[in-house]
Amino acid sequence: MANVTLRNVRKVYPGGFEAIKGIDIEVGDGQFCVLVGPSGCGKSTLLRMVAGLETITSGEIDIGGRIVNAIEPADRDIAMVFQNYALYPHMSVYNNMAYGLRNRRVPEAEIKTRVEDAARILELGTMLERKPRQLSGGQRQRVAMGRAIVRKPKVFLFDEPLSNLDAKLRIAMRVEIRKLQRRLNTTAIYVTHDQLEAMTLADILVVMNGGKVEQIGNPLEIYQRPATTFVASFIGAPPMNLMPIEGVRAQLHGADAVPAEAGQLGIRPEDFELADTVPAGGIGLDLRVDAIEHVGAETYVYGARQGSDSQDSLIAAANDVIVRLPGTAAPDIGARIRAVAPRGKLHLFSVDGRQRLPI
Amino acid sequence: MVEHRPLRDLVAYLVLSLGVVIFAFPVYVAFVASTYDAATVVSGNLPLVPGGRMLENYYRAVFVGGSRFMNQPVGVLLVNSFITAIGIAVGKIIISILSAFAIVYFRFPFRKTAFWIIFITLMLPVEVRIYPTYKVVADLRMLDTYAGLILPLIASATGTLLFRQFFMTVPDELLEASRIDGAGPLRFFWDTLLPLSMTTVAALFVIQFIYGWNQYLWPLLITTKDSMQTIVIGIKKMLTTTDELAEWQLAMATAVLAMLPPVAVVIFMQRLFVKGLVETEK
Missing domain, CATH: 3.40.50.300 (P-loop containing nucleotide triphosphate hydrolases)
Structure with a gap:
């Protein structure tokens, strides 16, 4: 003892x-x-x-x-x-x-x-x-x-x-x-x-x-x-999606309230939902389905953000977003989907990623 | 790749059998020669089947002794050879396992230097350093002693290297587990390293026993008394005659006797090898 x-x-x-x-x-x-x-x-x-x-x-x-x-x-x-x-x-x-x-x-x-x-x-x-x-x-x-x-x-x-x-x-x-x-x-x-x-x-x-x-x-x-x-991407599988805040400012409701020093936005794959309407203060991403992994209980969708550079790249770039859906979901490759997440599930980090910021 | 092809097998067996015959035949001739009287052996028409004087020849060789120049019975020489060979083998194993232990597991100043010095001695066989070695042994009054026969030959770079290579394959975690279990360096050596090294020890013992048994030049130099001679020297001396018939039948009997202990060691140790190989796991 x-x-x-x-x-x-x-x-x-x-x-x-x-x-x-x-x-x-x-x-x-x-x-x-x-x-x-x-x-x-x-x-x-x-x-x-x-x-x-x-x-x-x-x-x-x-x-x-x-x-x-x-x-x-x-x-x-x-x-x-x-x-x-x-x-x-x-x-x-x-x-x-x-x-x-x-x-x-x-x-x-x-x-x-x-x-x-x-x-x-x-x-x-x-x-x-x-x-x-x-x-x-x-x-x-x-x-x-x-x-x-x-x-x-x-x-x-x-x-x-x-x-x-x-x-x-x-x-x-x-x-x-x-x-x-x-x-x-x-x-x-x-x-x-x-x-x-x-x-x-x-x-x-x-x-x-x-x-x-x-x-x-x-x-x-x-x-x-x-x-x-680092912790955000290391703990949790698949890892948290991290994206530069500038790239998603337009999709983020209430982006004005985000602190000026914020550089990166994180959303866990399991916090996404497929929906047409974005919850107040939340985020809605339009994705093109690039790849799907069925693991039984759940399905992971790898999607490229609309308007991002990685649209035509085969290699999963930093712009790729992983979305976890129920095991029954089976979107087609190439389909357009809208993944939304509420504000409470967003994580905000400084530009260098060393600091967590309030949102 | 194991394939079964009868013709190939047959050829392989023929070649191997031929090899066995070539190697074994001289040994057989030596044995046959040891069962006749001197005249038959020297006449050059040695029969290929053993003669009837085996018991008499071997009795004379073991208990009485050969020619006038070689008045010690072979029994004494066998004992001398045995003590020397065992001493060399055991001494080499102890020295080399301890030095390998020091080199692998301890960090001391000039560790690398020590290793390289040991390594370099590989290139200096006894024959090269024979004069200084003789001088040292003579000054220490070790001529005609077992110590003189054994000590200069027990430093072994080969053994040290062999053990070093083996120790390097022992996982570090075993040492660490021992440290946590409260075993000091010597306890780790005795309780863990030594039991794991038994196969290597057995292999080295066989090699070094035969090495010690077959020593010729060194025993020839430092023994002057017949009673301290080894069997290899004995065989040579039996054939040194001036104007009488060399007693080849006794020399051959001695040669056959001289072969037996190394063969026994190999057969006995081979069982240990196999046991060790099956049971050890690193």
Whole structure:
């Protein structure tokens, strides 16, 4: 049980590359914090710094009221689950879980109880004598979690633990991880590049980009009120439509009320409707249907805005707008449609996209 | 690509069999020669079927000794060779696995330099550095000792490289998991790296055992007492005669005996290889 606090944490590699550019995060006791961002944004580096596998250039990392900057990974009271599981290939499942405890000189009887408890929770009871290579991917994943659980750490660290699993198993394990963490009520920090995983797991979501935090908050709050265009396009699938305000001024009702510094307008695909009349203060876009994706429950329409440059281009340009429609909708390619959205669903950003503006 | 073509198979088998015959025939002749008396062997008309003096020849070789110039029985030489070869193989494995561990897993000043120096020694076989090595061993009063036979030969660049390459394929996460599990560097080495390296150890053991067993020049130089000689030297000395008949039948018996331990090592270790290959997974 512990809070984890990062205070102005920076990481500069010997070559001068600044991987982490000053990050402050506060994770409360028992909370599930997810770090999400594109590859190379520094999320794994940050997690490894919390684990003690990477040194901290400056700033402080505090686990349970103790500054751990100079403390060895083994003494930080953390447990980590790796992307490739990192199970010891030559040891049985039992020994894989017991190894860390033996190194801590926990009595053998206690080890046995803890390992058997963990095995019961994870339904690994019949596999304790097997070697990792005799297990399926999902079972290996559970052994890796078992190894973390038996330690009874203050903090669980997960480094993209599900990315080696197939899609179906990934969803099942995602739910398992969440349930397990709730049950044990242990603080967790979880790294992923999958925004869906991030949304579903997180109590606190940290969106990172280029070694910096773009936004921290509750997942729904981030989804509903993204602070930057980066967050807006990263969280949510398909991504939010972003368009320069100048191009759509004519279609936007009450454009005069838009702040002068506004540069970009964002609308989520799911906030559109097909209608002839534009709601008061809302926006109405006339689109030519370029492509359609049926995914069953819903249909995504890729449309080119009337009067925009991308009319004749085959490549989805920045001017393309994605509209989500119910699964039953099936407009023809080339058809003209009018997609409208109410004012409450519009997002306004500054020209550089770094700032959210009121609308 | 596995195709079944009877004619091709037949040709392949014929060629392979021919190869086997070519390689095995001299060994067979050596064995046959070890079962006759000296006169028959030297006469040049050696029959192709074994003669009747096998037990007598082998008994003399193992327990009595050969010519006047070679008065130690082969049994002693076999023991010498065995100790030397085991010492060299084990010593090489210990030294090279530890140096590879240091080079791969520790960041110390001149790490790269150390690696390249080890690498360069690959280009300097014993024969090239024989004089300085002899001088050092002689000054340390290690002539006619097992230490003298073994120590100069146990530094191994080949082994270090082999282990280095293997260690580089071990995922970093295993080291990191060990660190989080509270294992220090030596514990990681002992509990994780060594068990994973067993296949490589077995392979290196076979190669180095045979290398040690077949050493000729170095034992020839530093042993002066007959009782410290290795079997390879023994065979040579048995044939050194002045004006009497060389006892070829004893030399051949000794040669056959000298072949057996390396063959045994290969056969025994081969099982470990296969086991290791099947069971290890990185």
